[in-house]
Amino acid sequence: MASVGGTESGEPEFQIAPMIDVLLVLLIFFMSITTAEILKVDASITLPVSPNAKPHDAKMTKHEVAINVRWSASANKATILVEDKEYANTVELVPYLQGRLKANPKLRAVIRGDKDLPALEIQRVMNLVGEGGIADIAFSASNK
Numbered sequence: 001m002a003s004v005g006g007t008e009s010g011e012p013e014f015q016i017a018p019m020i021d022v023l024l025v026l027l028i029f030f031m032s033i034t035t036a037e038i039l040k041v042d043a044s045i046t047l048p049v050s051p052n053a054k055p056h057d058a059k060m061t062k063h064e065v066a067i068n069v070r071w072s073a074s075a076n077k078a079t080i081l082v083e084d085k086e087y088a089n090t091v092e093l094v095p096y097l098q099g100r101l102k103a104n105p106k107l108r109a110v111i112r113g114d115k116d117l118p119a120l121e122i123q124r125v126m127n128l129v130g131e132g133g134i135a136d137i138a139f140s141a142s143n144k
Contacts (some may be wrong), residue, residue, distance in 0.1 A: 010085075014031070022101070026127050031054070033055050037056055040132065041066055041112060042070065042111055045113070046113055046114055046115050047113075047114075048113070048115040048142070049141065050143060051141050051143060052107050052143075053143040055061075060108060062104075063104055063108055064138075065107060066110050066112055067080065067082050067109055067111050067129070068080070068082070068112055069080040069081075069111065069113040069121060069125055070119040071113075071114040071118075073116060078121040080125065080128075082096065090124075090128055093132070094128060094131045095132075097129060097131075097132025097134055098133055101133050101134055102130060106136075107136055108137070109129045109132075109134045109137050110137075110139070111125055111129070111137065111138070111140065112139075113139070113140075
């Protein structure tokens with residue numbers, strides 16, 4: 001005699017396939033509702049080392065814009081990148097920053113300058129951020 005949903009001994013059988021289906025649906029659900037707030041950082045930049053550097057506050061990530069400043073010693077030139085876009089003409093950066101500040105009044109500019117970057121270039125980027133209306137500026141450094 002055949003039994004429904006059980007083994008020959010009459011004990012219920014544990015079926016794992018429906019459980020995996022439910023877990024996959026839950027995984028997809030949580031992945032779709034979670035937003036990833038990540039600063040667009042340039043891996044080619046070697047940050048200066050500061051033993052007193054404070055760890056990044058993850059709660060501020062959604063209120064930050066990363067301004068990556070690369071230094072090319074051979075060309076003796078700085079390159080500014082924001083959100084994976086290179087700004088050769090720095091005048092275009094000011095309206096972009098003003099628009100971001102208008103959308104988020106708590107916006108903070110995080111300047112990520114290469115360790116060999118001259119201070120004059122950092123000052124130039126700070127002036128651009130100020131022209132964009134952003135008063136909250138942070139600098140990125142490594143503590144290692």
